[in-house]
């Protein structure tokens with residue numbers, strides 16, 4: 001195994017650059033000022049001592065250039081994970097690779113670009129992937145269990161609780177859950193597409209002690225690694241700062257989808273869940289799990305929100321939005337206020353009670369995300385009214401805010 005070079009390391013402030021991307025927003029309850037100043041050594045120690053670990057491996061790390069599943073790469077990864085499992089760690093593997101594994105056997109030269117064929121390839125490839133994992137882990141006497149999740153599952157409270165219960169039970173039984181997006185059923189309008197965000201959510205769901213993001217580069221670089229002069233960043237003390245200090249590009253392979261944007265997004269969500277992250281190449285999985293100084297380590301943020309509030313903030317696809325007036329926006333931004341009908345001036349979209357929604361100001365800027373307590377069609381008759389008036393008008397069961405403060409998470413304007 002090639003050792004990671006330390007001579008190419010850089011600090012996060014080495015180079016100004018753009019971080020254009022799709023960062024979903026910063027949770028106001030865990031801003032940069034809340035960070036504890038962990039040292040690099042402390043974070044590596046946290047990683048080495050982690051008991052519950054979510055490991056995400058990307059398509060590019062499991063496939064040959066031809067696009068076929070590379071059994072050798074998969075077995076090398078399993079070797080590293082099995083060793084860690086035998087030391088007592090509880091491991092959840094979030095594995096991409098279903099589409100990449102499926103398109104070759106279906107006779108396609110390259111990864112299909114249309115959704116229906118991708119879904120068919122995933123349907124074929126997912127079985128092949130699991131079959132390989134099953135036999136690879138069986139060599140170590142370890143059993144695996146498949147969990148396929150759609151983005152919709154993660155934004156539906158009951159499904160989210162189900163996922164948590166099943167994952168925890170599998171871990172209690174000594175099984176290694178292998179998670180992927182349910183590509184065959186994911187609808188185009190609401191899907192993760194890559195597994196980076198999904199892995200951060202899974203780390204949050206199982207309250208992991210570490211998230212390991214495995215890819216096809218040594219770690220986070222100051223610019224895409226193909227760019228001359230780019231340097232590996234060994235340690236990120238504050239994930240928010242790094243966003244302004246590096247140039248981030250898209251995927252480097254024909255099979256990967258997320259690129260660095262989604263990995264940094266995943267690192268941010270995990271860090272804000274209090275979870276340290278290491279990002280490195282799949283071949284360094286063993287050293288990364290040992291806490292060796294490979295790849296890029298991201299320090300956790302101390303002030304962590306509840307799992308539920310982080311989930312709301314990260315729910316990727318709001319089904320609609322409520323437009324709040326200036327007073328309501330000020331109250332929400334001051335913290336811990338519910339969104340009352342009296343402060344709402346408009347409703348956009350067709351959502352149901354229990355769906356994730358955005359809360360915008362009158363200029364359309366998203367100021368918060370939350371869970372709607374009303375169906376969209378019920379909202380107009382409540383607009384501008386006090387809770388007492390709504391109760392008189394619609395009955396006791398409507399005597400509550402449009403979005404309760406426990407279901408509301410502020411975001412900044414970095415969309």
Ligand SMILES: Nc1ncnc2c1ncn2[C@@H]1O[C@H](COP(=O)(O)OP(=O)(O)O)[C@@H](O)[C@H]1O
Nearest residue numbers: 058059060215221223249251252256257258259
């Ligand atoms: N600043 C950066 N540092 C490191 N890698 C970067 C950066 N910007 C873009 N990349 C690209 O991100 C790629 C990894 O993402 P991706 O191809 O989606 O992998 P995976 O399949 O593992 O999810 C790398 O191959 C690299 O080319």
Ligand SMILES: N[C@@H](CCC(=O)OP(=O)(O)O)C(=O)O
Nearest residue numbers: 058059096097098099257258
């Ligand atoms: N769920 C998809 C993952 C798609 C994908 O390429 O993701 P990634 O390699 O993590 O960027 C699959 O299994 O093919």
